[in-house]
Amino acid sequence: MASNFSGLSTALTALTANRRGMDVSAQNIANANTEGYSRQRADLESLGGTAVPALWSTYRGPGDGVMVADINRLRDAFLDARNNAGHAGSGYLSNEQQLYGQLEQLVSEPGDQGLQAQLADMWGAWHDVGNNPGDLAARNALLQQATTITNSLNSRHDGLSSLFTATRDQLDAVVADVNATAAQIAQLNQAVVRASGGGVPANELADQRDKLVLHLADLTGATTLRQPNGGVDVLLGGAALVSGQTVRNLTVTGARALDNQVTSPVSLQWQDTGTPAVIPSGQVSSVLQTLTTTVPYYSDQLDQIAATLASTVNTQHAAGYDLSGTGGGAFFTGTTAGLIGVAITDPALVAAASTPGGNLDGGNADAMAGLATAAGGVDLAYRQLVANLGVTTASANQRAAIQTTVTQNAGAAVAAASGVSLDEEMTNMITYQRGYEAAARVVSTVDSMLGTLINMI
Amino acid sequence: MLTSMRVTERSLADASMRGLQANLNRLGTLQQQLSSGRLISRPSDSPTGTIAAMQIRSDLRQLQQYGRNTDDGKGWLNSVDSALTASMDLVHQAREKALTGMSAGSSDQNARDALAAEVDRVRETLIGLANTNYLGRPVFGGTVTGTAAFDQNGVYVGDPGQVRRTVAPGIKVRVDSPAANTYGSGPTQLFTVLAQVSADLRGNPAALGGDLDQIDTATELMQSQLSDVGARYNQLVQLGQSASDRVIQLQSNLSDVEDIDVPQTIMELQLQQTAYQVALGATAKVIQPSLQDFLR
Numbered sequence: 234m235a236s237n238f239s240g241l242s243t244a245l246t247a248l249t250a251n252r253r254g255m256d257v258s259a260q261n262i263a264n265a266n267t268e269g270y271s272r273q274r275a276d277l278e279s280l281g282g283t284a285v286p287a288l289w290s291t292y293r294g295p296g297d298g299v300m301v302a303d304i305n306r307l308r309d310a311f312l313d314a315r316n317n318a319g320h321a322g323s324g325y326l327s328n329e330q331q332l333y334g335q336l337e338q339l340v341s342e343p344g345d346q347g348l349q350a351q352l353a354d355m356w357g358a359w360h361d362v363g364n365n366p367g368d369l370a371a372r373n374a375l376l377q378q379a380t381t382i383t384n385s386l387n388s389r390h391d392g393l394s395s396l397f398t399a400t401r402d403q404l405d406a407v408v409a410d411v412n413a414t415a416a417q418i419a420q421l422n423q424a425v426v427r428a429s430g431g432g433v434p435a436n437e438l439a440d441q442r443d444k445l446v447l448h449l450a451d452l453t454g455a456t457t458l459r460q461p462n463g464g465v466d467v468l469l470g471g472a473a474l475v476s477g478q479t480v481r482n483l484t485v486t487g488a489r490a491l492d493n494q495v496t497s498p499v500s501l502q503w504q505d506t507g508t509p510a511v512i513p514s515g516q517v518s519s520v521l522q523t524l525t526t527t528v529p530y531y532s533d534q535l536d537q538i539a540a541t542l543a544s545t546v547n548t549q550h551a552a553g554y555d556l557s558g559t560g561g562g563a564f565f566t567g568t569t570a571g572l573i574g575v576a577i578t579d580p581a582l583v584a585a586a587s588t589p590g591g592n593l594d595g596g597n598a599d600a601m602a603g604l605a606t607a608a609g610g611v612d613l614a615y616r617q618l619v620a621n622l623g624v625t626t627a628s629a630n631q632r633a634a635i636q637t638t639v640t641q642n643a644g645a646a647v648a649a650a651s652g653v654s655l656d657e658e659m660t661n662m663i664t665y666q667r668g669y670e671a672a673a674r675v676v677s678t679v680d681s682m683l684g685t686l687i688n689m690i
Numbered sequence: 691m692l693t694s695m696r697v698t699e700r701s702l703a704d705a706s707m708r709g710l711q712a713n714l715n716r717l718g719t720l721q722q723q724l725s726s727g728r729l730i731s732r733p734s735d736s737p738t739g740t741i742a743a744m745q746i747r748s749d750l751r752q753l754q755q756y757g758r759n760t761d762d763g764k765g766w767l768n769s770v771d772s773a774l775t776a777s778m779d780l781v782h783q784a785r786e787k788a789l790t791g792m793s794a795g796s797s798d799q800n801a802r803d804a805l806a807a808e809v810d811r812v813r814e815t816l817i818g819l820a821n822t823n824y825l826g827r828p829v830f831g832g833t834v835t836g837t838a839a840f841d842q843n844g845v846y847v848g849d850p851g852q853v854r855r856t857v858a859p860g861i862k863v864r865v866d867s868p869a870a871n872t873y874g875s876g877p878t879q880l881f882t883v884l885a886q887v888s889a890d891l892r893g894n895p896a897a898l899g900g901d902l903d904q905i906d907t908a909t910e911l912m913q914s915q916l917s918d919v920g921a922r923y924n925q926l927v928q929l930g931q932s933a934s935d936r937v938i939q940l941q942s943n944l945s946d947v948e949d950i951d952v953p954q955t956i957m958e959l960q961l962q963q964t965a966y967q968v969a970l971g972a973t974a975k976v977i978q979p980s981l982q983d984f985l986r
């Protein structure tokens with residue numbers, strides 16, 4: 234049989250437990266709008282009660298009250314993983330979308346200022362020279378028009394180069410961010426493991442850590458492996474970036490300028506082993522792909538446009554004769570978008586005539602103008618490049634939009650599982666309040682019962 | 691989607707924000723289309739449309755150039771035509787003089803000298819006409835540099851080159867007149883014949899009969915060249931007309947591909963604005979009530 238005073242201590246445990254429950258609700262309400270916060274719940278457990286039935290066991294009364302066994306954060310590891318994967322995809326695709334947007338701006342088609350319009354103007358200028366081979370003004374206009382084209386090819390190449398350099402700087406910054414985040418995760422891992430080892434709730438620390446893990450997923454598509462001690466390992470393509478409290482750093486090597494990309498390609502490596510790091514997804518992966526594949530590809534395409542322009546025009550030009558009757562030399566110099574230029578400065582050297590002898594024939598200029606529609610000509614190649622870019626950009630936009638929805642849904646699912654519902658907290662608050670009031674009433678009742686007993690003496 | 695899930699204030703706010711954002715995004719796209727007047731401002735807006743627009747723009751530029759080439763060619767052929775028409779009259783005059791000289795016979799030397807002088811004057815005028823220029827180039831001189839096709843003695847100084855204008859894809863029209871096919875060459879060349887007529891008027895009226903035949907031959911040659919020029923001119927006019935028709939057609943095609951349908955876009959903008967206002971109103975209502983409002 235329990236003591237007369239046991240009712241008091243039972244009521245005391247109820248007062249304490251309800252107050253802690255109220256504390257947890259207060260914490261939840263306080264963090265209703267905190268990014269990455271997961272709602273917490275006080276897990277109550279009844280104390281004492283009947284022992285395991287056995288032969289000589291005795292009845293010990295109805296139990297000794299209640300205790301707060303743990304304060305749990307409500308978090309679904311599966312939803313977290315899905316959310317991380319969603320963010321990894323978003324990080325990759327939104328960066329890709331941004332890149333293609335920039336490439337499209339560089340191309341500036343369709344319009345009256347695009348390369349297509351400039352090419353058409355140049356072929357027109359050849360017609361004009363063919364119509365008036367003796368007119369130096371027409372020849373000068375042609376040279377100006379050709380210079381406009383080479384300038385715009387040059388500036389597009391420069392645009393790609395500066396895009397490359399800017400992206401390279403971005404990669405440095407992002408990788409530094411990855412390293413710093415990984416270091417923070419390792420520190421938080423240590424803190425969480427120590428706290429849970431000491432039996433202290435470390436929910437806020439774990440929330441902070443998970444927020445950082447989400448950030449890493451956004452950047453690199455990192456996946457996680459939860460350890461029984463409360464720590465989290467972060468993996469990059471199977472290799473550990475963070476393992477418990479140890480961190481491996483990433484480092485970027487290779488070209489800082491587009492022109493050096495071929496000789497020393499950009500690569501992302503583990504600092505300790507020097508082996509290439511596999512980045513499955515995320516912003517870093519997209520940035521890396523921009524540097525190693527996308528920008529070099531479009532640079533090559535642009536170079537091919539320049540080479541086609543130079544070779545077709547130069548071949549036709551060599552077949553003609555200039556004003557003095559000499560055979561035509563090279564019209565364009567250079568065969569890359571960065572280096573192409575107009576070789577001729579003297580308008581008289583434009584080979585407009587198809588017959589030698591210094592006459593006013595315009596046959597070659599006319600034939601040159603016909604290159605506008607020639608199969609394998611530069612116009613066609615350029616249109617194909619723009620079509621290719623347009624289709625790729627449109628599909629990048631679409632994939633980014635779809636991924637955004639996927640990520641939002643995954644985020645919504647996490648928020649649904651872990652977000653603070655104010656209505657729920659209000660309800661909990663009332664429950665704890667009533668519980669507290671009832672426990673207090675128990676104390677006063679037991680008190681009056683004891684008073685009755687004492688007054689009997 | 692949210693039905694089976696726990697709904698919190700935060701997730702409601704997020705969903706509302708997403709909805710507003712999507713609404714505003716569509717509104718922005720329409721606004722941009724309306725203010726720029728263009729449906730396609732980036733290749734990704736419509737890759738096929740972009741290619742069509744580029745192709746049409748380049749075709750347009752080419753057709754406009756063909757139009758300019760045609761105008762230039764018409765200028766050349768006009769010059770040839772008027773020079774030849776005037777020349778025909780002059781050759782007729784020369785023929786009449788020769789005929790008069792022939793009928794006058796060997797009696798009146800003075801009259802024949804006067805006729806010969808007139809034939810010489812006609813010949814000079816004809817040489818002048820044969821040196822007709824268009825934009826500083828002799829229309830009978832082929833691709834020669836300088837402004838003369840014949841020197842003052844009626845000797846051809848041009849070259850056999852051809853002046854052609856590309857007036858449609860793959861169609862090149864010759865716009866000059868080859869001197870050999872217009873004035874003849876060698877002993878039957880018009881200016882040589884006229885010189886012979888003048889000499890025969892002065893000294894050998896009996897040969898004038900043969901000279902008249904040669905004048906007739908030369909006239910026929912010019913006549914046939916004149917009709918050829920007319921035919922080529924007609925070709926240019928027709929091609930020019932079809933090119934300018936095609937320009938108008940292409941411009942409307944380009945506009946179809948690239949430009950917005952204004953009434954439709956305005957309608958869509960209006961609808962989108964309404965949708966946005968509805969979303970704003972709904973957001974304001976949804977976030978409002980809470981359990982707090984009812985706890986006393």
